[in-house]
Amino acid sequence: MKFVIQRDELMNSVQHVMKAVSSRTTIPILTGIKVEAGEEGIKLTGSDSDISIESFIPKEEDGIVYVEQIEQGSVVLQAKYFPDIVRKLPEKTVEIEADNHLKVTIRSGGSEFHLNGQDAQEYPQLPQLHTEDSFELPTDLLKNLIKQTVFAVSTVETRPILTGVNMKVEEGHLNFIATDSHRLASRRIPLEEANSQVKFSSVVIPGKSLIELNKILEGSEDSIQISVTENQVLFRTKHLYFLSRLLDGNYPETSRLIPEQSKTVVHSATKELLQSIDRASLLAKESKNNVVRLMTKENNQVEISSNSPEVGNVTEEVAAQSIDGEELKISFSAKYMMDALKAVDNEQVRIEFTGAMRPFIIRPIDDDQILQLILPVRTY
Amino acid sequence: MKTWSDIASIQPLAARMLTNSLAKQRVSHAYLFQGNRGTGKKAISMVLAKSIFCRHKNGQEPCHQCKDCQRIESGNHPDVHWIIPDGQSIKKEQILHLQKEFTYTGLESNQKVYIIEDAEKMTANASNRLLKFLEEPSKQTTAMLLTSNSQAILQTIRSRCQIMALKPLNPANLQKQLQEEGLSSSNARLISALTNNVTEALEIGHDDWFANARKIVVQLTEVLQSKPEEAMLFIHNQWMPHFKERQQMQRGLDLLLLWFKDIVYSFVDNEDAVIFINEKDKLSQASLHWSKQETTDALQRILEAKRKLEQNVHPALAMEQLTLHLKR
Numbered sequence: 001m002k003f004v005i006q007r008d009e010l011m012n013s014v015q016h017v018m019k020a021v022s023s024r025t026t027i028p029i030l031t032g033i034k035v036e037a038g039e040e041g042i043k044l045t046g047s048d049s050d051i052s053i054e055s056f057i058p059k060e061e062d063g064i065v066y067v068e069q070i071e072q073g074s075v076v077l078q079a080k081y082f083p084d085i086v087r088k089l090p091e092k093t094v095e096i097e098a099d100n101h102l103k104v105t106i107r108s109g110g111s112e113f114h115l116n117g118q119d120a121q122e123y124p125q126l127p128q129l130h131t132e133d134s135f136e137l138p139t140d141l142l143k144n145l146i147k148q149t150v151f152a153v154s155t156v157e158t159r160p161i162l163t164g165v166n167m168k169v170e171e172g173h174l175n176f177i178a179t180d181s182h183r184l185a186s187r188r189i190p191l192e193e194a195n196s197q198v199k200f201s202s203v204v205i206p207g208k209s210l211i212e213l214n215k216i217l218e219g220s221e222d223s224i225q226i227s228v229t230e231n232q233v234l235f236r237t238k239h240l241y242f243l244s245r246l247l248d249g250n251y252p253e254t255s256r257l258i259p260e261q262s263k264t265v266v267h268s269a270t271k272e273l274l275q276s277i278d279r280a281s282l283l284a285k286e287s288k289n290n291v292v293r294l295m296t297k298e299n300n301q302v303e304i305s306s307n308s309p310e311v312g313n314v315t316e317e318v319a320a321q322s323i324d325g326e327e328l329k330i331s332f333s334a335k336y337m338m339d340a341l342k343a344v345d346n347e348q349v350r351i352e353f354t355g356a357m358r359p360f361i362i363r364p365i366d367d368d369q370i371l372q373l374i375l376p377v378r379t380y
Numbered sequence: 381m382k383t384w385s386d387i388a389s390i391q392p393l394a395a396r397m398l399t400n401s402l403a404k405q406r407v408s409h410a411y412l413f414q415g416n417r418g419t420g421k422k423a424i425s426m427v428l429a430k431s432i433f434c435r436h437k438n439g440q441e442p443c444h445q446c447k448d449c450q451r452i453e454s455g456n457h458p459d460v461h462w463i464i465p466d467g468q469s470i471k472k473e474q475i476l477h478l479q480k481e482f483t484y485t486g487l488e489s490n491q492k493v494y495i496i497e498d499a500e501k502m503t504a505n506a507s508n509r510l511l512k513f514l515e516e517p518s519k520q521t522t523a524m525l526l527t528s529n530s531q532a533i534l535q536t537i538r539s540r541c542q543i544m545a546l547k548p549l550n551p552a553n554l555q556k557q558l559q560e561e562g563l564s565s566s567n568a569r570l571i572s573a574l575t576n577n578v579t580e581a582l583e584i585g586h587d588d589w590f591a592n593a594r595k596i597v598v599q600l601t602e603v604l605q606s607k608p609e610e611a612m613l614f615i616h617n618q619w620m621p622h623f624k625e626r627q628q629m630q631r632g633l634d635l636l637l638l639w640f641k642d643i644v645y646s647f648v649d650n651e652d653a654v655i656f657i658n659e660k661d662k663l664s665q666a667s668l669h670w671s672k673q674e675t676t677d678a679l680q681r682i683l684e685a686k687r688k689l690e691q692n693v694h695p696a697l698a699m700e701q702l703t704l705h706l707k708r
Contacts, residue, residue, distance in 0.1 A: 026461065026462070026477070027455070027456055027457075027458055028454075028455060028456060029451075029454075029456040030458075049458050049487055050484065121447055121450065121451075122450070122451055122454060122456040123456075124456075124458040124487050124488060125447070125488055127488075157479070157480065157483075160480070160483030161483070163483075206484070230485075230490070231485035231486055231487070231489075231490060232485070232487075245484045245485050245486075245487060246484070246485045247483055247484060247485070248482070248483055248484060248485045248518055249483070249518075
């Protein structure tokens with residue numbers, strides 16, 4: 001294997017794939033980065049077996065030549081040393097050459113490194129693309145989808161399946177659902193016609209992978225291709241492939257949890273409500289789930305209060321747009337409520353209650369795509 | 381020992397059972413391989429893992445050539461997980477990691493294998509955690525527990541595994557093999573009593589440390605017989621400096637154990653079983669000095685000292701206590 005490459009391009013790619021490489025891995029080969037030279041360009045791969053990131057550097061793009069003198073081949077390089085070496089090389093171009101004994105030579109200007117490589121055959125084989133099972137989304141929409149759901153995944157491993165986000169295609173709609181069994185966040189978007197014949201029905205993507213993906217993706221209008229294979233999901237932008245393993249098991253059926261009727265409906269401005277709950281939570285104790293209380297009053301007033309006997313109490317009245325239905329006193333976790341209100345992404349929210357002991361729903365006004373559900377806390 | 385046919389020559393029964401269950405596609409979800417060192421636990425688990433993953437099998441024999449086989453061999457296969465003791469024991473975190481690993485889908489296939497070496501070294505916490513998903517295996521998961529002492533494993537774990545008892549090796553075979561490699565017959569006999577592994581045996585045989593160790597053990601027994609009051613001194617001046625590591629100390633005690641066993645053999649006139657064949661004079665002297673009762677007591681004391689060493693008792697203290705008991 002041999003090629004000459006622009007250092008900046010290489011550095012950029014190395015930094016991307018390094019995000020997947022972990023030093024604490026049980027599989028020795030995964031401490032390395034796989035470098036693969038093909039006819040079209042150079043491909044780098046990093047993985048910690050949960051997520052894998054592939055970055056592709058094309059031979060040339062828009063008339064600019066990035067890689068020259070390619071001789072095909074592949075090798076695995078120590079991730080501990082390779083990135084630092086590339087960063088500190090003196091010249092703009094780097095020549096990388098591997099011989100048959102997996103000895104890798106890195107040349108740039110006057111400096112020359114010899115690294116011991118490992119056999120690329122030993123590296124895990126990532127699944128091939130099945131393009132028929134894929135669909136496209138704008139990148140910023142995907143980022144939004146992740147942001148609005150991933151916070152609700154469970155952080156405890158007692159029910160591992162709940163540490164993931166359920167991605168589901170139903171009746172031409174794409175659903176993202178996350179729940180930790182105390183709250184639920186979901187977002188639903190219509191799929192375009194061209195994408196409607198997607199085959200998979202439901203997969204569970206680990207929350208950690210999605211958080212990592214969200215960090216890597218830059219918000220832009222460019223589209224991102226999502227493909228689902230038997231045990232992995234692939235997110236593909238122009239030169240970056242992000243693969244994640246899926247969680248094994250059946251995601252619980254959540255549609256039945258969502259109440260269809262409501263007894264009390266509150267319309268309110270998101271920001272004011274959020275801020276007042278934030279203030280009330282100052283006195284709510286963390287050990288008791290940050291419980292705050294919401295009470296409907298006359299003249300469309302909502303009272304938010306919190307009380308912890310040793311510290312003190314706080315009461316605040318917020319004016320709502322309208323309150324319909326029965327009177328209500330309900331307690332809930334301030335943290336969950338704030339997360340949900342932040343995810344609603346609209347200036348006005350509609351909160352539908354069905355009694356003090358039943359879960360309630362938060363939605364942006366006149367929009368059914370986002371749904372946040374929270375279970376109240378029982379207080380006496 | 382790499383292929384099923386190799387294994388069949390040493391462990392015919394286990395090899396037959398496993399190949400048959402592979403052929404009938406009725407591989408159990410959990411196996412417990414128990415057998416002494418060198419009986420081929422690791423080799424069997426390796427070949428079984430290969431047979432499960434290899435796509436170019438010839439009958440039940442994996443090809444040993446393809447990517448899957450080679451990566452299992454080098455420990456790089458992403459869907460085969462090896463758990464080896466981290467220091468003295470297998471810790472809870474290691475099992476926790478495994479548990480997390482198994483909530484995910486496989487990286488390359490849907491098939492997953494985990495192999496736990498020295499399974500008796502699992503801490504109580506780790507065993508209980510393992511039990512949890514040994515009980516409810518997800519589909520297409522195969523567990524292999526390797527141990528030399530199945531009694532030290534939780535009863536509840538044992539009952540959930542298919543137990544494969546491996547046949548102990550015949551030390552005579554090894555002895556013959558070692559002699560062919562150029563070791564003296566007395567050395568070959570002694571070393572084949574200590575280990576079952578040919579390469580390890582050869583290493584020991586060519587090690588000066590071991591030759592000295594053997595000398596010191598014999599000296600100790602002489603000191604115990606002739607000048608018991610100097611035994612403590614001997615321990616501190618000769619024994620402790622030579623057996624520095626815990627592992628070395630265990631080896632020294634093994635030798636001492638064999639010596640006292642030899643005394644028992646000479647009592648019961650089982651001369652063929654004697655291991656220190658070069659020291660017959662000293663043995664017969666020793667059998668005059670120690671009574672039968674004293675010898676069996678000594679054996680028990682040595683085993684106790686070995687156990688204490690494993691439980692982190694200070695080596696010098698364990699050794700002092702042992703000599704105090706022996707010189708009485």
